[in-house]
Amino acid sequence: MGQATGELSPSAVRHRLATGRWHRICRGLLRVGDPHAAFHRDQQWWVAVLAAGEDAVLAGLAAAQAAGLRGNWRYEVVDVLVPHGRRAADLLRRLPPGLPAVRVRRTRDLPAEDRQRGHPDRTGMARSLVDAAGWARTDDQAQEILAAGCQQRRATPDEIGVVLERMPRARRRLLIRQTLRDIVGGAEALSEIDLVRLCRRHRLPLPEGQERRRDADGRVRYLDAYWRRWGLHVEVDGGHHMDVRHWAADLRRQNQIWIEGDRILRFTAFDVRRRPDEVAAQLRAALTAAGWRP
Structure with missing residues (x-):
């Protein structure tokens, strides 16, 4: 509303509202166009930040997605950060239907380096990932979220770690730190992180994650987990392996590994997470057959 009256006279603003060219969303916020049209995602973010008042910034998963993080996470709440001395704006209780719930979070830990100008203003990517991980449902x-942010090169583990050190009260702080250590070790997908932790828990040697190899055609391939000393390669299959094209390519790659003399085991991500004892038993048997001794 302040921007409108800064550009136009109050009577001009009232005329546009009276004729239906503009519509009042809630106190202080106006919308141009069809009042019944659904808000698209960018508009939802703008409304949330503007309704929260001065110095508010988009935060958490919404801020990470606004900065380019890809993924199919659904959120029912758009998080907004405001300085700790501010109270949650009364406007939030009068937002129109069709918007996700808006949750205003107060913080004492929002230095200038964690703020980023944008459309709308938001927390920087590393801070957004730390907050999103802390506020996640599980x-x-x-x-x-952390693995995706690093895998997509939106932030490095070091950048996330620097933010985490500034936030001693961050939720899931220990989990975030452990996850960053696993990512630095080469595991960039959640299934690979689960595999590394399974090996630790069952006292198995740790694999080398994301190992680079060239196939018979000279193309660079990445192995999910590789025990170089014992020539054991483990592939953790996610949902994309159900696609017939991926499946055929995986079979060719598996054949090439056998031709070169390595062993290969394949597990589903579900088995790694839900049947860890069975996976560990097969890993132990394969490593032992290759010469490993506990």
């Missing part, structure tokens, strides 16, 4: 979702 530990698995928290790890998925």
Whole structure:
């Protein structure tokens, strides 16, 4: 509303409202166009930040997605950060239907380096990932968000770690730190992180994650987990392996590994997470057959 009256006279603003060219969303916020049209995602973010008042910034998963993080996470709440001395704006209780719930979070830990100008203003990517992981519904979702942020090169583990050190009261702080250590070790997908933790828990040697190899055609391939000393390669299959094209390519790659003399085991991500004892038993048997001794 302040921007409108800064550009136009109050009577001009009232005329546009009276004729239906503009519509009042809630106190202080106006919308141009069809009042019944659904808000698209960018508009939802703008409304949330503007309704929260001065110095508010988009935060958490919404801020990470606004900065380019890809993924199929659904959120029912758009998180907004405001300085600790501010009260949650009364406007939030009068937002129109069709918007996700808006949750205003107060914080004492929002230095200038964690703020980023944008459309709308938001927390920087590393801070957004830390907050999103802390506010996630489950530990698995928290790890998925961190792994995706690093895998998509939106932030490095070091950048996330620097933000985490500034936030001693961050939720899931220990989990975030452990996840970053696993990512630095080469595991960039949640299934690979689960595999590394399974090996630790069952006292198996740790694999080398994301190992680079060239196939018979000279193309660079990445192995999910590789025990170089014992020539054991483990592939953790996610949902994309159900696609027939991926499946055929995986079979060719598996054949090439056998031709070169390595062993290969394949597990589903579900088995790694839900049947860890069976996976550990097969890993132990394969490593032992290759010469490993506990």
